[in-house]
Amino acid sequence: MTNPNTTKQIKLTKxxxxxxxxxLAQEQERLTEATRIVQEQMENSTDSEDTGLEDAKREKRQVEARIEELEDTLARATVIEGGADxxxxxxxxxxxxxxxxAKKEMTVKVVSAAEASVRGGDKTPRISDDSPVGRELMGRREGDAFVVxxxxxxxxxxxxxxxxY
Known part of the structure; x- marks a missing residue:
């Protein structure tokens, strides 16, 4: 059975x-370091129950999984250019x-769930189009009111x- 997410396009801002x-580049650097640590632990390991080695292997697997996830997202990404006028x-x-x-104003940027999960340098908080507020916000115009x-x-x-935009 094929995973339906493997062909679904993901829309991302530039x-x-x-x-x-x-x-992805940061995770690839982490993988290089994690691989070095595993090799070092293997060379220095004297006990088959060595927890340092197991921890290093676990960390390496987590980094590899994150790299795979990022590569998959980027492979399926479509960069959107601004919005409709x-x-x-x-x-x-x-x-x-x-x-x-609450009588408060806030500024948010609406992005896909994949993009919302990655921290960025911009100051504007990002909300996913898949979040409760994001879902209700999609398609709205200036002056529209809605309840979440x-x-x-x-x-x-x-x-x-x-x-x-």
Whole structure:
């Protein structure tokens, strides 16, 4: 049976794609170091129950899994260029939201789940189009108000103040 995620395209902003590439390079450096540590532990190991060696192997496997995940995401990525000029929220949009419940404003960038999971250097918080707020925000325009149902029956009312790309 084939994994449905292996062919699904992932939409990323240009900045998100570059962040993932940088994360991949960092993980590849970590793999080189982890491999060196495993080899060192193997040479110095005298006990078949050596926990240092097992820890080093576990760390190496985790790094390899992260590299595989990043490579898969990048292989399926489509870089999006800005949004449509129709004023609607889509991936890559920077949105000023008013939390009408808490009487606070916040600026967020709407990105795919794959992009939201990688920390970046920009100051604008990123929200996934797959999150409760992100799902409700998609397609909205300046002036639109909407309610997000959170866990425990809590509701938060938002209003879109502006949308830019």
């Amino acid at each position: 900045e998100g794609y570059e962040r993932l590439e940088k994360a 129709d004023g609607a929220v889509n991936l890559g949009a920077t949105v000023v939201l008013s939390n009408e419940t 149902n959170l866990e425990g029956g809590k509701q938060v009312k938002y209003k879109v103040k502006s949308v830019s």
